[in-house]
Amino acid sequence: MTKSIISCGVYLPYLRIKRDEYLSALGRCSAGMREKTVLDIDEDVITMAVEASRVALAGIDVSRVGVVTVASTGFPYQEKAQAGTLVEALGLEKNVLTAQHSNSTVSGTESLLTALSLLDQTEQPYALVVVSDAPVSGPDVDLEHGFGAAACAFVLAKDEPGLVFEGVYAQSGEAMGLRYRLPGETDIRDIGVKTFAMLDYNETVKGAVTGLANKLGRNLTDYRHVVLHQADAKSATALAKKMGCTDEQIKEGVVYPYTGDTGACSSLLGLCRVLESACAGDCILISSHGSGSGSQALSFCLETPVPKSVVFEAVLGYKRYISYIQYLKQKRSI
Amino acid sequence: MSAHISIPMYQRAVPQRYRLTGKLCKSCGKINFPPKAVCKYCLQGASFEDVRLSGRGAVYSYTVIAGGGAPPEFETEARCKGSYPVLIVELEEGPRVITQMVNPPEEGIAIGMSVQAVFRKIYEEEGVIRYGFKFSPA
Numbered sequence: 429m430t431k432s433i434i435s436c437g438v439y440l441p442y443l444r445i446k447r448d449e450y451l452s453a454l455g456r457c458s459a460g461m462r463e464k465t466v467l468d469i470d471e472d473v474i475t476m477a478v479e480a481s482r483v484a485l486a487g488i489d490v491s492r493v494g495v496v497t498v499a500s501t502g503f504p505y506q507e508k509a510q511a512g513t514l515v516e517a518l519g520l521e522k523n524v525l526t527a528q529h530s531n532s533t534v535s536g537t538e539s540l541l542t543a544l545s546l547l548d549q550t551e552q553p554y555a556l557v558v559v560s561d562a563p564v565s566g567p568d569v570d571l572e573h574g575f576g577a578a579a580c581a582f583v584l585a586k587d588e589p590g591l592v593f594e595g596v597y598a599q600s601g602e603a604m605g606l607r608y609r610l611p612g613e614t615d616i617r618d619i620g621v622k623t624f625a626m627l628d629y630n631e632t633v634k635g636a637v638t639g640l641a642n643k644l645g646r647n648l649t650d651y652r653h654v655v656l657h658q659a660d661a662k663s664a665t666a667l668a669k670k671m672g673c674t675d676e677q678i679k680e681g682v683v684y685p686y687t688g689d690t691g692a693c694s695s696l697l698g699l700c701r702v703l704e705s706a707c708a709g710d711c712i713l714i715s716s717h718g719s720g721s722g723s724q725a726l727s728f729c730l731e732t733p734v735p736k737s738v739v740f741e742a743v744l745g746y747k748r749y750i751s752y753i754q755y756l757k758q759k760r761s762i
Numbered sequence: 763m764s765a766h767i768s769i770p771m772y773q774r775a776v777p778q779r780y781r782l783t784g785k786l787c788k789s790c791g792k793i794n795f796p797p798k799a800v801c802k803y804c805l806q807g808a809s810f811e812d813v814r815l816s817g818r819g820a821v822y823s824y825t826v827i828a829g830g831g832a833p834p835e836f837e838t839e840a841r842c843k844g845s846y847p848v849l850i851v852e853l854e855e856g857p858r859v860i861t862q863m864v865n866p867p868e869e870g871i872a873i874g875m876s877v878q879a880v881f882r883k884i885y886e887e888e889g890v891i892r893y894g895f896k897f898s899p900a
Contacts, residue, residue, distance in 0.1 A: 442864075469838065470882040470884070475881050475882050479881060517780040757841075757842045
């Protein structure tokens with residue numbers, strides 16, 4: 429049985445803040461994005477998840493969805509089956525198999541892999557994967573400067589033409605003090621040693637990506653697009669180049685400059701973007717990363733172009749800029 | 763005082779608040795939204811069929827609630843934004859609903875402009891998030 433992504437949806441909040449706002453307010457900005465997405469006061473990861481899912485499910489009979497998996501590093505409740513909110517909002521059948529992944533930015537690809545497995549346990553042909561994230565920290569934390577917000581959703585199908593899943597390879601290991609959050613806290617912490625974080629990122633992601641290529645008997649040059657996890661402006665592109673990828677393979681999957689760090693969404697958001705220009709026969713590799721640390725690299729091959737309900741560039745263009753003061757109000761910091 | 767809606771009462775309205783489920787009157791064929799025990803149009807029908815509304819509509823009327831005029835449950839929002847627009851939307855299927863508007867256009871709201879339902883947090887009470895619909899420009 430083949431399993432494919434047959435549809436995808438993206439949601440970006442309407443509000444944006446430019447990096448220049450940080451520079452004029454604070455005199456510096458520790459993140460290298462041009463601008464980033466900002467949650468409105470009445471948005472959270474669940475509202476974004478619903479909107480992205482509605483786009484992905486357009487034209488699909490929702491009664492045939494048998495699996496829902498949802499991922500975020502920051503669900504609004506620490507304990508609650510939040511897939512239920514999606515089931516009600518989307519009008520899905522109440523007997524869908526659900527799974528919820530959290531606690532790390534690697535949870536996005538985890539939820540996709542879980543949905544692929546759970547498809548075997550349902551008679552229904554479709555699974556919905558929703559990844560929605562908006563990392564949070566206080567305005568005095570350097571990491572926060574880059575934190576954006578986004579959601580993406582995918583419909584997976586059994587034996588239908590689309591973006592065919594080919595395989596996965598993972599890496600895990602101990603990496604202490606990098607981007608973590610203690611129980612009961614909303615703010616993310618980090619020991620703030622960038623070189624240490626970069627070494628871990630490079631080692632973990634490279635391990636997953638090269639492991640996957642070896643497992644499938646491919647070279648990285650066989651992939652039209654290579655999309656790596658983007659927690660900052662440079663690491664993903666630098667690592668991809670170090671591994672021998674060309675600008676052509678990397679550039680379309682880069683979303684960080686427009687959204688900031690979208691946590692668990694990162695590489696999956698890049699996947700949605702490259703799918704718009706991908707042609708039949710193209711192979712795509714994505715790799716997530718979660719501090720602590722872990723990485724999962726997934727390989728796909730495009731059998732039939734995935735239909736576009738909403739054009740990614742249009743979603744990027746629908747926006748209103750806010751000032752740094754308004755941004756602090758949105759975050760309820762003032 | 764806010765217009766307190768208990769959790770069980772809100773819970774009962776989840777299909778209408780989360781996905782705009784209306785009730786089609788089997789006697790006169792009109793859609794009641796929000797649902798009624800007896801059809802508000804023919805005043806006779808008490809048997810209904812669930813219909814999921816499209817969420818598309820047009821602005822029938824609107825007002826802007828200034829900060830001081832917001833009820834307590836919307837105080838945080840009013841404080842953050844200064845004011846917020848409230849619409850009466852005439853849905854494609856006929857019913858009119860009162861709703862907040864998100865992402866209002868900078869050139870202003872116009873009667874007749876197309877709008878689309880979106881899923882948002884309405885307010886939070888007792889630590890429980892009340893989700894529901896608002897409308898944004900289509």
